Amino acid sequence: xxxxxxxxxxxxxxxxxxxxxxxxxxxxxxxxxxxxxxxxxxxxxxxxxxxxxxxxxxxxxxxxxxxxxxxxxxxxxxxxxxxxxxxxxxxxxxxxxxxxxxxxxxxxxxxxxxxxxxxxxxxxxxxxxxxxxxxxxxxxxxxxxxxxxxxxxxxxxxxxxxxxxxxxxxxxxxxxxxxxxxxxxxxxxxxxxxxxxxxxxxxxxxxxxxxxxxxxxxxxxxxxxxxxxxxxxxxxxxxxxxxxxxxxxxxxxxxxxxxxxxxxxxxxxxxxxxxxxxxxxxxxxxxxxxxxxxxxxxxxxxxxxxxxxxxxxxxxxxxxxxxxxxxxxx
Amino acid sequence: xxxxxxxxxxxxxxxxxxxxxxxxxxxxxxxxxxxxxxxxxxxxxxxxxxxxxxxxxxxxxxxxxxxxxxxxxxxxxxxxxxxxxxxxxxxxxxxxxxxxxxxxxxxxxxxxxxxxxxxxxxxxxxxxxxxxxxxxxxxxxxxxxxxxxxxxxxxxxxxxxxxxxxxxxxxxxxxxxxxxxxxxxxxxxxxxxxxxxxxxxxxxxxxxxxxxxxxxxxxxxxxxxxxxxxxxxxxxxxxxxxxxxxxxxxxxxxxxxxxxxxxxxxxxxxxxxxxxxxxxxxxxxxxxxxxxxxxxxxxxxxxxxxxxxxxxxxxxxxxxxxxxxxxxxx
DNA sequence: AAACCGTGCGCAACCGCTTGCGCTAGCGTT
DNA sequence: AACGCTAGCGCAAGCGGTTGCGCACGGTTT
Numbered sequence: 001x002x003x004x005x006x007x008x009x010x011x012x013x014x015x016x017x018x019x020x021x022x023x024x025x026x027x028x029x030x031x032x033x034x035x036x037x038x039x040x041x042x043x044x045x046x047x048x049x050x051x052x053x054x055x056x057x058x059x060x061x062x063x064x065x066x067x068x069x070x071x072x073x074x075x076x077x078x079x080x081x082x083x084x085x086x087x088x089x090x091x092x093x094x095x096x097x098x099x100x101x102x103x104x105x106x107x108x109x110x111x112x113x114x115x116x117x118x119x120x121x122x123x124x125x126x127x128x129x130x131x132x133x134x135x136x137x138x139x140x141x142x143x144x145x146x147x148x149x150x151x152x153x154x155x156x157x158x159x160x161x162x163x164x165x166x167x168x169x170x171x172x173x174x175x176x177x178x179x180x181x182x183x184x185x186x187x188x189x190x191x192x193x194x195x196x197x198x199x200x201x202x203x204x205x206x207x208x209x210x211x212x213x214x215x216x217x218x219x220x221x222x223x224x225x226x227x228x229x230x231x232x233x234x235x236x237x238x239x240x241x242x243x244x245x246x247x248x249x250x251x252x253x254x255x256x257x258x259x260x261x262x263x264x265x266x267x268x269x270x271x272x273x274x275x276x277x278x279x280x281x282x283x284x285x286x287x288x289x290x291x292x293x294x295x296x297x298x299x300x301x302x303x304x305x306x307x308x309x310x311x312x313x314x315x316x317x318x319x320x321x322x323x324x325x326x327x328x329x330x
Numbered sequence: 331x332x333x334x335x336x337x338x339x340x341x342x343x344x345x346x347x348x349x350x351x352x353x354x355x356x357x358x359x360x361x362x363x364x365x366x367x368x369x370x371x372x373x374x375x376x377x378x379x380x381x382x383x384x385x386x387x388x389x390x391x392x393x394x395x396x397x398x399x400x401x402x403x404x405x406x407x408x409x410x411x412x413x414x415x416x417x418x419x420x421x422x423x424x425x426x427x428x429x430x431x432x433x434x435x436x437x438x439x440x441x442x443x444x445x446x447x448x449x450x451x452x453x454x455x456x457x458x459x460x461x462x463x464x465x466x467x468x469x470x471x472x473x474x475x476x477x478x479x480x481x482x483x484x485x486x487x488x489x490x491x492x493x494x495x496x497x498x499x500x501x502x503x504x505x506x507x508x509x510x511x512x513x514x515x516x517x518x519x520x521x522x523x524x525x526x527x528x529x530x531x532x533x534x535x536x537x538x539x540x541x542x543x544x545x546x547x548x549x550x551x552x553x554x555x556x557x558x559x560x561x562x563x564x565x566x567x568x569x570x571x572x573x574x575x576x577x578x579x580x581x582x583x584x585x586x587x588x589x590x591x592x593x594x595x596x597x598x599x600x601x602x603x604x605x606x607x608x609x610x611x612x613x614x615x616x617x618x619x620x621x622x623x624x625x626x627x628x629x630x631x632x633x634x635x636x637x638x639x640x641x642x643x644x645x646x647x648x649x650x651x652x653x654x655x656x657x658x659x660x
Numbered sequence: 661a662a663a664c665c666g667t668g669c670g671c672a673a674c675c676g677c678t679t680g681c682g683c684t685a686g687c688g689t690t
Numbered sequence: 691a692a693c694g695c696t697a698g699c700g701c702a703a704g705c706g707g708t709t710g711c712g713c714a715c716g717g718t719t720t
Contacts, residue, residue: 275605
């Protein structure tokens with residue numbers, strides 16, 4: 001049925017070993033042999049069996065990618081970038097979605113780890129010890145979470161949050177709300193801390209609400225909690241929540257950008273399409289994904305000198321749109 | 331380092347074959363043996379090597395999923411559903427993104443086909459012969475494209491389009507525009523044909539523009555092409571294009587829903603968040619994804635009776651929001 | 661008591677490819 | 691002319707499981 005290396009070898013009157021070398025490591029065989037093998041292989045329609053190769057080489061040519069929620073618009077660009085970068089390195093990527101269930105992360109990682117060369121964990125929600133266990137499963141790089149002893153690509157949340165607060169303060173806002181993300185989210189912790197600090201330094205008062213799931217629906221709830229608050233501006237943990245807030249506000253007849261300023265984080269493609277367009281902190285997801293692949297490959301290829309675990313931090317920047325405006329007089 | 335079946339066997343004083351059976355097919359060994367093996371395996375931290383198993387069984391426990399663009403919001407729900415359904419069947423999914431390049435589909439499919447049990451091709455753009463070739467690579471189910479001799483899950487575009495046109499005609503529109511999707515897109519052809527027919531039957535005049543890529547930016551261009559047209563309402567190939575049109579119209583000071591009615595197709599999560607909210611034809615992406623997995627499994631498991639290639643057609647329905655309204659008087 | 665049978669395991673081949681090592685032949689040295 | 695070296699291949703042993711077949715043993719039939 002399917003043509004194997006042995007078949008080609010027989011057709012060429014050579015041994016399988018030679019054919020193998022001719023195909024994968026030309027230069028170790030004579031020029032004629034190489035050409036002949038190449039020709040016969042093509043004629044016979046030979047395609048190497050990747051599984052067999054994996055078994056004997058101990059390398060699968062596959063990387064695992066685990067994300068909390070494929071449907072959250074923050075992740076697709078990352079997934080896409082990982083896929084693209086991996087593809088050009090002749091790797092395939094297996095994808096797992098934990099549906100925001102932290103408990104599933106370890107399980108999924110366990111399953112995948114047995115058939116991939118390395119793992120990329122994006123925005124993992126698991127508690128510290130469990131994360132460590134995941135790290136022990138095999139070469140792993142973390143995105144959006146700092147894990148000691150492991151390469152990670154992080155977002156410079158501190159800087160982004162500072163820009164956000166500066167922007168609001170410049171517009172005259174003195175009472176700012178933060179709509180927190182999942183309690184277990186590392187980036188939520190980062191963002192919260194950074195905002196707190198920025199507010200303190202810039203003389204704004206901060207009120208925190210939440211935690212909220214990163215979903216539009218949660219933003220809708222959040223909007224109602226804002227009712228009794230002093231806040232004239234809110235920063236949401238992510239664009240989804242921000243969109244929910246805006247939708248609900250508009251529904252209640254309030255004008256976002258005038259009566260209330262709303263900022264998102266991620267600058268997902270949505271932000272430009274919403275109404276009003278959403279001011280957001282741009283987070284370079286695609287870049288993060290590509291970088292993660294690079295780091296992983298560094299670990300896989302260069303088992304040399306054991307360089308200190310690389311830690312890449314990506315810059316963010318503020319994108320001002322129309323959901324933020326001058327603080328209303330009271 | 332890593333503990334293998336042989337290690338466990340030795341520790342138990344048994345042969346590898348027995349251990350293998352004890353683990354995968356209890357019932358073929360005595361109760362005591364089964365328990366002992368299970369215990370020792372656990373103690374030693376044995377985890378089967380999936381690659382080795384794949385090689386000897388000829389089954390990888392992996393399915394391939396190829397989509398045109400992960401970043402297009404229509405696809406993530408499908409991906410998520412496929413992943414979820416596969417996971418509960420103990421399958422992992424490898425994902426490939428062709429970035430809307432039809433030419434890449436066959437290549438990616440070739441690569442994946444060698445390490446998966448089956449393939450799911452979502453909205454493939456390749457021309458007929460190439461599709462056939464993909465189908466020959468191994469068990470394949472197609473989503474959003476009808477491929478004879480292969481299981482496919484389709485969207486009942488005809489019905490959806492008819493609903494769309496009926497809606498517009500009921501609002502008094504007599505000149506309708508269709509913003510076509512990629513020429514090679516099967517669903518674009520379907521939709522175009524269905525709209526054409528519906529317009530003919532319902533007495534509306536149809537003008538087609540495009541083709542356009544399924545991107546917001548393309549919608550922006552499309553909006554400008556609409557300028558000189560008679561059309562008082564447009565149906566876009568997908569939500570993205572529709573959103574682009576709306577954005578551009580608003581920018582030009584026109585009121586979508588009054589001056590011009592706009593409809594999308596897909597009813598992606600975006601539609602509810604846009605401004606104005608987008609009337610759209612709901613396409614059950616998640617359901618399609620899950621169904622595709624089921625069909626694929628049918629093919630893989632039941633090599634029995636060779637039932638006629640199943641063809642599942644999913645229903646669509648109209649979701650009226652505020653981007654469509656009565657036709658303006660002229 | 662002899663023939664018979666089912667249960668529980670082990671043997672060994674195999675899945676398809678990679679790779680360390682050894683052999684051979686042809687070449688250049690001295 | 692005898693010898694060492696190297697380029698080019700083949701042998702065979704894995705990689706870690708699965709599985710058809712046969713064997714031994716204790717227990718039933720007659």
